Each structure stands twice: as C-alpha cells, then as structure tokens.
Amino acid sequence: MKPAERYDAQAIERTWQARWEADRLYHAADGDPRPKWYFLTMYPYPSGDLHIGHWYAMAPSDAAARYRRMQGYNVMFPIGFDAFGLPAENAAIQHDIHPSTWTMENIERMRRQLRSMGAMWDWEREIVTCDPGYYRWNQWFFLKMYERGLAYRALAPVDWCPRDNTTLAREQVVGENRVCERCGTPVIKRNLEQWFLKITTYAEELLDFSGLDWPERVRVAQKNWIGRSEGVEFSLPVRDHPGKSFAVFTTRPDTAYGMTFAVLAPEHPLVDHLTTPGRRAEVEVYKFKAARASDIERLSTEKERDGVPIGAYAVNPVNGEAVPIFIADYVLLTYGTGAIQGVPAHDQRDFEFARKYSLPIRVVIAPPGWQGGELEEAYLDEGTMVNSGPFDGLPSAEGWQRIAEEMETRGTGRRKVNYRLHDWLISRQRYWGTPIPIIYCQTCGTVPVPDEDLPVTLPMDAQFMPTGESPLKSHEGFRKTRCPQCGGEEAERETDTMDTFIDSSWYQYRYLSPHDAARPFDPKAGLHWLPVDQYTGGIEHAVMHLLYTRFWTKVMRDLGLVDFDEPMVRLVNQGIILGEDSEKMSKSRGNVVNPDDFVTALGTDTVRTYLMFIGPWEGGGPWNSRGIEGAHRFLQRVWALVVEPQPEGDGGVAASEIRELRHRIHATIKRVTDDLEQFRFNTAISALMELTTALGRARSTPVGRTDAWREGVRALLLMLAPIAPHIAEDLWARWGEAYSIHQQRWPAYDPALARAEMITLVLQVDGKVRDRVQVPADITEEDARRLALENAKVRRFVDGKQVADVIVVPGRLVNVVVK
RNA sequence: GCCCAGGUGGCGAAACCGGCAAACGCGCGACACUUAAAAUGUCGUCCUGCGGAACGCAGGUUGUGGGUUCAACUCCCACCCUGGGCACCA
Secondary structure: OOOOOOOOHHHHHHHHHHHHHHOOOOOOOOOOOOOEEEEEEOOOOOOOOOOHHHHHHHHHHHHHHHHHHHOOOEEEOOOEEOOOOHHHHHHHHHHOOOHHHHHHHHHHHHHHHHHHOOOOOOHHHOEEOOOHHHHHHHHHHHHHHHHOOOEEEEEEEEEEEOOOOEEEOHHHEEOOOOEEOOOOOEOEEEEEEEEEEOHHHHHHHHOOOOOOEOOHHHHHHHHHHHOEEEEEEEEEEEOOOOOOEEEEEEOOHHHHHHOOEEEEOOOOOHHHHHOOHHHHHHHHHHHHHHHHOOHHHHOOOOOOOOEEEEEEEEEOOOOOOEEEEEEEOOOOOOOOOOEEEEOHHHOHHHHHHHHHOOOOOOOOEEOOOOOOOOOOOOOOOOOEEOOOHHHOOOEHHHHHHHHHHHHHHHOOEEEEEEEOOOOEEOEEOOOOOOEOOEEEEOOOEEEEOOHHHOOOOOOOOOOOOOOOOOHHHHOHHHHEEOOOOOOOOOEEEOOOEEOOOOHHHOHHHHOOOOOOOOOOOOHHHHHHHOOEEEEEEEHHHOOHHHHHHHHHHHHHHHOOOOOOOOOEEEEEEEOOEEOOOOOOOOOOOOOOOOHHHHHHHHOHHHHHHHHHHOOOHHHOEEOOOOOHHHHHHHHHHHHHHHHOOOOOOOOOOOHHHHHHHHHHHHHHHHHHHHHHHOOOHHHHHHHHHHHHHHHHHHHOOHHHHOHHHHHHHHHHHHHHOOOOHHHHHHHHHHOOOOOOHHHOOOOOOOHHHHOOOEEEEEEEEOOEEEEEEEEEOOOOHHHHHHHHHHOHHHHHHHOOOOEEEEEEEOOOEEEEEEO
C-alpha cells in the first residue's frame, strides 16, 4: 500500500481553474438546445478588494447556478463591474489619481480575486459600465425617454456646501448638525435645474407583483415606498388675495369642517407672495432653519412640532371660514401638494400643533360615546359626523364620499390617487458618470444630441477637484459645442452626469451582447435568454435598484425592445455577513475579515463550503474563524474516502445492509436536491456530512466493497460539485470518471429507496414521550394503537387510569390520552 | 413613531404541514494511535434531581406572560429585547 496523497487545495484549485478556462467550460452559447437559465448575481462596485461580503453574496449564487446547470439547463452566469460612482472621485481627490486609473486598477485586482473563487462566470461577457461602449446606451435610453416625454428638467433642492461650493451626497453630510464631511461647514439647500425620469407614470403598474417570485419583504418595502393613497385634492382660496389659492391633498375629506388652520411647506412657492410684512422676518428665519434640517430630522417624532404664521388667511371652501396659514417643517413640499388642511381633532400632528399655538380643536367626527368634551389626543377612526353643517349625523365613511362629490360638483376639488413616490432625479453634479446627452442652444433651446453623435464621451482631462461647479462645466472643450439643430456656435453641453443607478437598471440586457455597437443588446440573444430567471443580491437593494430596474424594463417594453413586463422572475436576497464580534464589518471596528487569507491557508473550496454552512443564507450572520476548520475537515474526510487505499478483506454482505446503505444515499440525494432548490445550502451540506460519515464507516466493512458503496461515493462527489467545485473535479478524475464533473447530470433518486423501511414510532401518554419503538414504515393504524397500549412503559403510566382517547399519527407517533 | 426580520445549548444552528426540541458543525472532555506533540479516529457533551454505576429513572427547558389543542419552537393575544429599513405621507 502506498501512502495516500494529501489534500493540497492550492495545487488542485490552480490546476482546475486553468483547465476550465482553457476549455471555455462555462461559456453559455446562445444557440444551445438545452432549456436556458439566466442566473444573475448583482455585479460588484470595484471598491478595491474583494470583501468577504462579496464572497458571501457570490459563492452561494455560483453554487446555485452550478446546481441548475447540472439539472440540464444551459446556464448563463455573467459578471461585470459597476464602475462609475462617487468613491472613485473621492479617491481621486484624496490621492491625486485619475478616477479612471483608480477604477481600472481596482477592477484588475478584483478580477484576479474573483477568479480565485472558482465560479462559473462567463468572462467573455464581462461588462464595465465606465466604458463608452456601455454608457453610450445609457445616453441612448435617456434620449428615447426624452422623446417620449419621460425625461424632463425641473428645479430641485440639493444639499450644498457653501464653502466648497459643491453638491453633497447624503453620505457626505455628517453629524447631527449636518456639516460637510470635507470642511465641516454647515450644509444648506440649494435649488438647481435637474433632470428627472417619470417613474411615477408607472407607479400603479409597479405595485403589481403578480407573476413574480420575489420575497415578501421586498414586495412590502416597494409597496411602502410607492405609498399609494386615495383622497381628495381641493383648492383653498386666500382671503384678500383675489385669484390666489393653493391646493391641499387629504385622505380625510370627511373632516373638512374641522379645519382650523392651514399649513404650507416652508419651501412652498406661495409663501413669499403671501407673507405679510410684519411676519416676514420670522418667516425667513424659519425657512432658513427648515432648509438646514434633513428630511429625517424634520420627520422625527421626537421633535416638538413648530411653525410660524405668515399673516395670511385661507378660506375653507366647505363653510367659508377663514383660517390662519402657517408654515411648518412637518409639511414636505415633495409629498402631495406641499400644503395641508389643519384638522387638529382628527390628525395627531395637527393636534399637537394646535395645542402648541392655542388653535381651536373642533371635533367633527364624534368618537363613540362622546359627550362634547375636550379630546386628549386626535380621534383617527370613523364615527358620526358633527359640526359639519348639512352632513351632521352621517357615518363618516358616507360623509367622505358626499363631501368629495360636493367638491367635484362645485369644482373646488376632485378625488385623486396620490403616491409618495417621486420622479427619479438623475442629475449628478459630478465628473465620474455618464454625460447627459443634451445641448442648450441660445436659439433652439434644449436640443438632444443626435444618435449619430453618441456617445458623448467623458473627457479624460477634466479638472475634477472641487471647484464649485460640475467638473465638466470648467472643461471648455467639452462644454462649448455647436448646436446640432441650427449649427449655431452659442451652444453648451449639459455638464451634469447621470445617477449610477441608471447603469444597473439595464445591465442584465447588455450581458447578452456586450460588444454590440449597433444597439443596447441583440434581440435575437434576448429571445433566447430573457428574462432573467434567477436574481441574487443584497437586501439593501430591496427598493431603489430593484424598483428602478423594474421601471426600466417597463419603459423598454413600451419602446418595443422586450415583450415582457418584469426583468427578473425570481429573486433571493442574502443577509449580511457580520464580523466575529457579530457587528457589521468596518475598518474602524477592526473586525474586517480578509477572504484571501483563508483562501491561501485552507483553499477556495473550504471558504465556499463554510460560507454556505454558516447558517441560512437569507439571514446572514457572524463569521467565525474557528468554525471554518470544520468545513475544511469535512472536505478532508471526503478526500480520504476516495484517495485512501481501501482495506482488503472478505465477508458476506446481507441484503438488508445494502438496502440500508442505498436508502441513506437516495434519501440524501432527495434532501440535498430539495435544499438546493430553495437555497438552503446549510442543511444541504449537513446532509452531505452525514453521508460522508456513513460511507466512511461502511468503507472498512464488507459493504465498502459493494457497488452500493461506490454508488454512494459517486453521488456524494456529484452533489459536492456545485459547492466545492475543485475538490469534486479532482476526486472525480481520481475515481476514474470522465472530465468534467461539471458537465454531469445531477444524480436522481429512487423514491422507493429514499423511503425508509423502518421508522421510529414515538409512544406518548398525555403528550409525554414514554417510549420509542422501531416498526415497519407501513404499520397500520390499528397495529400502532395496539402496540402502544400493550407497551410496558406506556402501561406504567396508564394502569389504574381510564384511556380517554388514542391519537395515532401515521408514521410518527401514538398519543394515549388518559383520565 | 411606523414597517420588516428575528430571539432555541458555551457558540453557529436544525426541527419542511401543529407531532421525538437541540440534526450538522464549532468548542470542550475522555479514550485510541504516537517516545511526544500535531493530525486523525472513537465515544461523550441542554439543565436539575435520584441511582455506586454501564444501563437507567423522574422532572424541566425554545425571550416573558396568557390562550387554543390530545399535542405548540411552530397558531392566537399582550408584552420585552435585538437587528434592518423608513415615509410625521396629510
């Protein structure tokens, strides 16, 4: 007997990765006759190094894709890089390196690290979004939307650092007093002309998830984000200002008689017109304060409500009463009409506001048993209408409809569905992004860049240091241009760039034909591959990215580019991998796990196996450096099973022993198959561990020299292949099977063998376990009952008492109920 | 404040439809192999009490308190705690 070879993960992994790549093993051809399966995992941002979080997202995705492939599908599993964005620009400013250089160097490093994972990515389809060949299609889509009126320009506030003279992203505003992260200057709001995409056009359709196999939590988050509500929008004339009025939206028109004040958002355009001279100073101070606060601050319930009267009065259209107009920061310009009716008796916020400023609180919906006393808090439920003129005595639900009708008849209001969702603001005052393909001409106005002039390329020699403007604005060569319509010289390009969520809204289509110069994707390839069958990625993208890509696909459908409504049929979101201290990994906490260290020490297959074994994928959880040893030991035990010389020996094997082993094998195949279907990698691996132990025990007995045992090893390797692809491939070759294990069919189980012949029947008395007996699986109810009643241990607890009932659960237990 | 997810041994977890709570792994302990150690293998390992003890026997245990049921980690009600998200949404 020669000594067995040791498991040398590094050598095996290097060898097989090179071979797979040379053989283009994972290239997914468009014309393949097998059924297609488009498996997409969210592409990474090239931040520098492949983080353990990337591994946690991608290794199990790869295993699931490999499993699908073994099920007989032609699987496409592409990869690329989300290469535009703020971090590159920050790195550039800090380290005086060009964002492009920084990004491309990171991509190069991450490609190497990604390859070390041994995933079945089809690198021939790689995309990099900062490549003009990619982002020209961002521009093309933008222009299509512009043509159809889905892209428009409007004033919108941004967070602004008055010292650096620059727009700040939310993450660049820090601390409770909201200062610029670079210079510490308090941030203010500034209105800029910016581009929007009309996602609200699709609000109703985006609420429809039928036909989508998406997690409940994502559907709920998107529903809440869209925030549909039904109500009435009506107009309030302003007293002493003929012709002036403003609209309010309410979901409670039934409370209209209870309005005792009105509130405008501090940013409301009418505020300046209506404020009386005596109120102006106080109003200005309040407006400034509101502009300093973040929405989250303004919306905090901890904070006391405050506001300022502007000196003007609005007339309640239902009863002609004049009520004071306030501004208050709890009213947001971006929701509804940016103005509300103040009904303190029936809205808690208005109630607190009215208390603070001693405004009347008029009950118009009587709570049950109400005697006309003062309320302690707003009454929000339905009730009987009072103090409401002709509507007194009506149930409020009916009053809702009657008042709405009356407003519509008189032309002062109309029923309306309102959404919380705003249009998508896509302008960024940044350098490192897709230029917006628009030209402003002194003569022709806003002119789209003609198709043949695309792409509008991002100049590499721009000054991207913070100077106070969009970096492209100071690049004369870029900014100054000729009008494509009139040829005039007095034309300038748009200098803002696009939100990077645009890149990721349609990248799944670009993978189909990443080098196509004539169109965003090849429709023939699209017919074969689309839509995406399975999408995986982090739960943090539950709303924005996943809503934008749904919107984008609906627009593409309306442009005739695709013939389906939803981009991804199935979605699974993994949880977050935490540091060993169960805290979020961060450099400042010092709990960041570097996957490269473990890959070097134990091998990729061990890291992959451990990440999948650690717990349910959708839950996330803490990393444990000790626990990974267990995964490594498991792979070593599989290794030993195949590689170590088999002990010689003789001896008869009973048919029942063979049946027992084969039962184990087939039951395991069933379990692992079911688990992988549902992304339950942890329990799949524990089933494989149990099978490995069983095969290891049988190995040194006569059963270890039977076909049944060899069938078990073969099945074990096949089932291990998606999880630990290198060791499975290597052992497959050593076992004498033909290359490659990754082109084999997933093992099938025989249902008859997967079923157990004997089961453990649990015998209970009053729900307490008193004995367990081995019985044939097909024992009759009658036999089970008799067995229980005759059982000595059961009788000890039954004797002397009366049996009230005997419950038999076939195949599981018998419960004898006494008394 | 609201919404979502979750709370099970020393730790990560399992229990799929209401039917054996703790599979699998980590850690720990004992033993085997070894001159020794590492590695590997075997056995043990939720808590309490009673056994000299292998084997046992009895009771208890899934954040807390109730409820439904022959039977509850699982369903219902109330509460506490943790994590994530957010919108005072008129």
